[in-house]
Amino acid sequence: MHNALRSATPASALRSAWRSSSLSLSLSSPHTAHRATAVLLSQRRALSLSQSSRPQRNAASHQQLHAAPLFSQQTRNASSSSPSEALDKTPLYDLHLAHGAKMVPFGGFHMPVLYSSLSVSASHVFTREHCSIFDVSHMVQRLFTGAGAAAFLQRVTPSGAEGLEAHRSTLSTLLHADSSGGIVDDTIITRLPDIHGCAQFYVVTNAACRDKDDAYFAAEMDKWNAEAGHGALQVVQEQLGGWGLVALQGPESEAVLDHILDHTAKTDLKKLLFGQSIYSQVKLGGMRVSSPLLISRGGYTGEDGFEISIPASETVAVTEALLAAGPEKVQLAGLGARDSLRLEAGMCLYGHDLNDATTPVEAGLSWIIPKERRSADAGFYGADVIAKQLTPKSKGGSGVQTRRIGLIVEGAPAREGAEIVSRADAAKIGTVTSGCPSPTLGKNIAMGYIQDGFHKAGTEVDVLVRGRPRKAVVTKMPFVPTKYWKGIAPA
Amino acid sequence: MASIARCLRSARPLGLSSLVKSSVARPIANVRIARSFSATSTNAIRKYTKEHEWIDLSADNKTGVIGISEYAAKALGDVVFVELPESGTKVKAGDAIGAVESVKSAADINAPISCKITAVNALLEEKPGTINQVPEDDSHGGGWIAKVQVDEEGVKDLEALMDVEAYAEFTAAEGEDH
Numbered sequence: 001m002h003n004a005l006r007s008a009t010p011a012s013a014l015r016s017a018w019r020s021s022s023l024s025l026s027l028s029s030p031h032t033a034h035r036a037t038a039v040l041l042s043q044r045r046a047l048s049l050s051q052s053s054r055p056q057r058n059a060a061s062h063q064q065l066h067a068a069p070l071f072s073q074q075t076r077n078a079s080s081s082s083p084s085e086a087l088d089k090t091p092l093y094d095l096h097l098a099h100g101a102k103m104v105p106f107g108g109f110h111m112p113v114l115y116s117s118l119s120v121s122a123s124h125v126f127t128r129e130h131c132s133i134f135d136v137s138h139m140v141q142r143l144f145t146g147a148g149a150a151a152f153l154q155r156v157t158p159s160g161a162e163g164l165e166a167h168r169s170t171l172s173t174l175l176h177a178d179s180s181g182g183i184v185d186d187t188i189i190t191r192l193p194d195i196h197g198c199a200q201f202y203v204v205t206n207a208a209c210r211d212k213d214d215a216y217f218a219a220e221m222d223k224w225n226a227e228a229g230h231g232a233l234q235v236v237q238e239q240l241g242g243w244g245l246v247a248l249q250g251p252e253s254e255a256v257l258d259h260i261l262d263h264t265a266k267t268d269l270k271k272l273l274f275g276q277s278i279y280s281q282v283k284l285g286g287m288r289v290s291s292p293l294l295i296s297r298g299g300y301t302g303e304d305g306f307e308i309s310i311p312a313s314e315t316v317a318v319t320e321a322l323l324a325a326g327p328e329k330v331q332l333a334g335l336g337a338r339d340s341l342r343l344e345a346g347m348c349l350y351g352h353d354l355n356d357a358t359t360p361v362e363a364g365l366s367w368i369i370p371k372e373r374r375s376a377d378a379g380f381y382g383a384d385v386i387a388k389q390l391t392p393k394s395k396g397g398s399g400v401q402t403r404r405i406g407l408i409v410e411g412a413p414a415r416e417g418a419e420i421v422s423r424a425d426a427a428k429i430g431t432v433t434s435g436c437p438s439p440t441l442g443k444n445i446a447m448g449y450i451q452d453g454f455h456k457a458g459t460e461v462d463v464l465v466r467g468r469p470r471k472a473v474v475t476k477m478p479f480v481p482t483k484y485w486k487g488i489a490p491a
Numbered sequence: 492m493a494s495i496a497r498c499l500r501s502a503r504p505l506g507l508s509s510l511v512k513s514s515v516a517r518p519i520a521n522v523r524i525a526r527s528f529s530a531t532s533t534n535a536i537r538k539y540t541k542e543h544e545w546i547d548l549s550a551d552n553k554t555g556v557i558g559i560s561e562y563a564a565k566a567l568g569d570v571v572f573v574e575l576p577e578s579g580t581k582v583k584a585g586d587a588i589g590a591v592e593s594v595k596s597a598a599d600i601n602a603p604i605s606c607k608i609t610a611v612n613a614l615l616e617e618k619p620g621t622i623n624q625v626p627e628d629d630s631h632g633g634g635w636i637a638k639v640q641v642d643e644e645g646v647k648d649l650e651a652l653m654d655v656e657a658y659a660e661f662t663a664a665e666g667e668d669h
Contacts, residue, residue, distance in 0.1 A: 119569045120568050120569070120594045120595050121568070121571070121593075121594045336568075336594070336595050340595070412572060436595070437572060466574065466587070466590060
């Protein structure tokens with residue numbers, strides 16, 4: 001994932017006492033604040049709160065009922081009516097069906113893979129030319145609050161959470177506590193404004209890793225909160241269960257979003273750069289206005305775009321307001337197009353291009369580790385292994401044996417699992433982890449892991465598809481140039 | 492790699508199955524029953540496999556034409572690559588003879604019966620999308636895959652296959668089965 005997903009603070013039903021003056025930038029939902037404080041005061045309960053693994057998703061709400069009744073309804077708003085049904089529904093489930101979605105199970109949810117109006121490749125192309133709305137509400141939206149939140153995140157990820165400014169996001173990886181450097185999941189971490197002096201981070205993780213991540217965080221937070229000296233550095237976690245998360249991606253995203261922004265706050269999207277976020281209300285049709293929503297600039301397609309975290313009760317209305325721009329400008333897009341778009345952008349999909357045994361260095365994600373955290377004593381899990389890998393063998397480090405690379409393959413598309421072999425002696429030198437015909441380039445693109453030494457761009461190799469070698473060239477990613485909004489270039 | 496049928500049925504989140512096993516009812520029951528497009532072998536009878544290939548056998552039971560069904564073509568989505576068999580290859584019923592690929596998925600094309608490949612539709616290398624437009628057209632410009640020579644074994648294999656009505660029922664049931 002890589003979804004520059006990030007968003008919301010529970011800003012739900014609160015506008016009451018809150019005045020979203022000028023820019024609701026510091027809209028730190030008072031409710032969250034109260035809650036976080038209350039929880040911090042009673043540690044015992046805080047600890048149990050943090051354990052919201054999947055089976056408890058229902059149950060989690062009754063824990064929360066004690067702490068903050070406000071959050072009870074958001075835990076499972078859109079759940080299926082029949083208890084026998086194993087899959088969850090996002091708040092947009094009915095909207096998907098109304099738009100002719102083909103639904104598939106993904107990450108424990110019914111998710112749209114494509115819609116009747118466009119094929120996967122047509123939807124892909126439409127996104128690059130106009131813009132598309134993706135329902136990514138299946139992803140897990142978490143809030144970590146507390147004086148120790150930044151330090152806690154600096155233990156479980158290689159990111160510099162302490163140095164992250166409010167409303168800035170970073171791609172990151174959760175790392176295994178066994179210090180192997182292996183990746184538990186990839187994630188986007190967004191720092192939110194402090195709440196009553198407590199740091200707060202919004203962390204979005206993959207739906208497919210929900211159970212694993214829940215268990216990981218529960219164990220890590222227990223450990224953290226119980227440690228000597230952490231009395232004043234407690235951390236609590238809360239999941240925005242049932243909330244919507246909607247991605248708007250493509251060159252027309254800014255215009256489409258700007259059209260529905262509530263401009264009483266004078267929000268200027270031109271000033272919202274890639275990797276930044278704001279709170280803003282949006283117009284919902286009629287005289288209605290949404291609650292302040294966390295809107296983050298970024299995404300999982302390589303295009304300019306936004307991700308919007310929305311309370312369950314407003315998710316349909318916000319999505320419909322975006323769709324009102326008309327089908328020439330904006331369409332719904334499903335998991336099918338999402339996958340080929342992210343592959344063209346060179347982004348990883350956990351469970352395919354990343355797994356528990358992959359380290360960030362092998363995955364070509366060294367750039368997510370800030371300079372000051374590249375030493376063995378940086379204090380995050382696996383720092384020792386990762387610091388050695390960051391230094392090539394020739395310079396005294398261990399380097400890596402294998403690394404993630406891009407490939408362009410002639411003839412047949414190479415898919416996940418295809419072997420990469422040396423052209424010289426047909427020895428196996430790697431494996432493809434994702435691949436498809438690129439709708440933008442008209443070529444077959446793939447990513448995979450290849451033995452150190454074969455990883456340089458331009459290296460010619462073969463990939464076995466249906467037992468036959470196909471010519472392939474190691475190619476720099478992204479395959480399609482990214483178009484992130486980084487501001488108007490200085491003249 | 493999966494056969495077309497497996498592709499249609501597989502549980503992979505982004506697989507082809509998805510396209511067919513949607514929770515949205517799809518009007519697949521109306522598979523085209525009439526064969527208005529056949530340009531050759533007017534007496535041929537079209538038979539279908541559970542894996543969504545079709546074969547026309549000539550009246551003299553000596554030759555045939557193989558392709559993939561309209562149902563499969565639709566489920567695959569935009570076909571962007573077709574791997575054709577090699578002329579002269581002898582295959583048994585069920586052997587992989589090629590593949591069709593869309594952005595999202597790859598599906599094997601299996602031989603519906605034992606046969607020997609005598610010609611392939613090279614047009615599909617240039618214009619793989621033909622498979623989406625006219626997958627059951629065995630004429631020049633159509634989306635057929637290969638022409639084959641058939642012996643007695645092949646003719647026998649044919650007995651296990653479905654006629655057009657049976658196949659329509661089969662796909663209708665498959666489409667509803669979710």
